[in-house]
Amino acid sequence: MTTNPSITIDFLPCESSQIMAFGYDADSQTLAIKFAPKGTVYHYAEVPQQVFDDMKTAASKGTFFGSTIRGRYAYEKQPDATGVVFGLKTAQEPKYTTGSKDGRLVNRASGKPIPDDEPVFVLRAQDIYAVHALVAYLVRLDDIDDDQQIAAVEARLKAFEDFAAAHPERMKQPDTAAA
Numbered sequence: 001m002t003t004n005p006s007i008t009i010d011f012l013p014c015e016s017s018q019i020m021a022f023g024y025d026a027d028s029q030t031l032a033i034k035f036a037p038k039g040t041v042y043h044y045a046e047v048p049q050q051v052f053d054d055m056k057t058a059a060s061k062g063t064f065f066g067s068t069i070r071g072r073y074a075y076e077k078q079p080d081a082t083g084v085v086f087g088l089k090t091a092q093e094p095k096y097t098t099g100s101k102d103g104r105l106v107n108r109a110s111g112k113p114i115p116d117d118e119p120v121f122v123l124r125a126q127d128i129y130a131v132h133a134l135v136a137y138l139v140r141l142d143d144i145d146d147d148q149q150i151a152a153v154e155a156r157l158k159a160f161e162d163f164a165a166a167h168p169e170r171m172k173q174p175d176t177a178a179a
Contacts, residue, residue, distance in 0.1 A: 007025050007028055007030060007043075008025075009023040009024065009025050009030065009032040010023050011023040011032065011034060012056065014061050016036065016060070016061040016062050017036060017062060018035060018036055018061070018062035018065065019033055019034065019035060019036060019061045019062055019065060020034045020035065020036045020039055021033075021034040022034065022052075022055060022061065024047070024049070024052040026049055029045070029046050029047055029048065029049070030043050030044065030045060030047065031043070031044040031047040031051065031052055031055075031069070031073070032044075032078075033065065033069075040077065040078075040080070041077075041078040042075045042076065042077050042078065043075060043076050043078060044069060044073040044074070044075045045073055045074045045075070045076075045090075046073060046074070047069070047073055051068060051069070054068070055068070055069075070111060071109055071110050071111060072109075074090060074094070074108055074109070075108060076089065076090050076097075077097070090108070094108070094152070094155075094156075095107065095108060095109075095152070096108060096114075104116075105120060123160075125159070125160045125163035125164065126163070126167070126170045126171055126172055127171075127172070127173075127174045128164075128171050128172065128173060128174075129174060130160055131157065131160050131161055131164060134153065134156060134157040134160060135157065137153060138150070138153050138154065138157060141153060
């Protein structure tokens with residue numbers, strides 16, 4: 001999911017301790033939710049019209065969100081009043097984002113952060129070895145029967161290959177973190 005700045009979504013205010021307002025764009029199937037208390041807005045992708053209609057009539061918007069939306073739809077945090085977005089664009093990283101200003105990595109589907117004691121390895125498309133690493137990972141996936149995971153890795157591999165082809169001048173040897 002990528003944010004489309006041309007989408008204008010009208011918000012319906014609601015009485016909820018969790019949700020200040022919500023709205024829907026039927027053409028893009030985007031559900032927008034403004035969360036309390038700060039008014040942070042998230043867009044949820046590929047949400048059917050019926051889900052929006054059901055949310056409008058739900059007695060508890062927060063309970064409805066928790067049982068029907070959270071963990072079921074890809075989402076993207078929208079810029080705050082200063083235009084800053086704390087998080088990764090879905091086109092940049094479809095599975096994970098940064099959850100807030102604290103910078104923790106969060107699984108988009110579950111909303112759960114990666115535990116602080118779990119190491120993470122990040123590959124950038126400009127790394128000349130990244131495509132090779134993704135190909136090797138894809139080969140290892142032949143050992144499992146998970147078409148969804150294989151398709152996700154194939155899509156990331158294509159994105160990395162497309163980047164390398166479009167930006168040969170940006171390709172470089174990997175570097176190390178500053179000491």
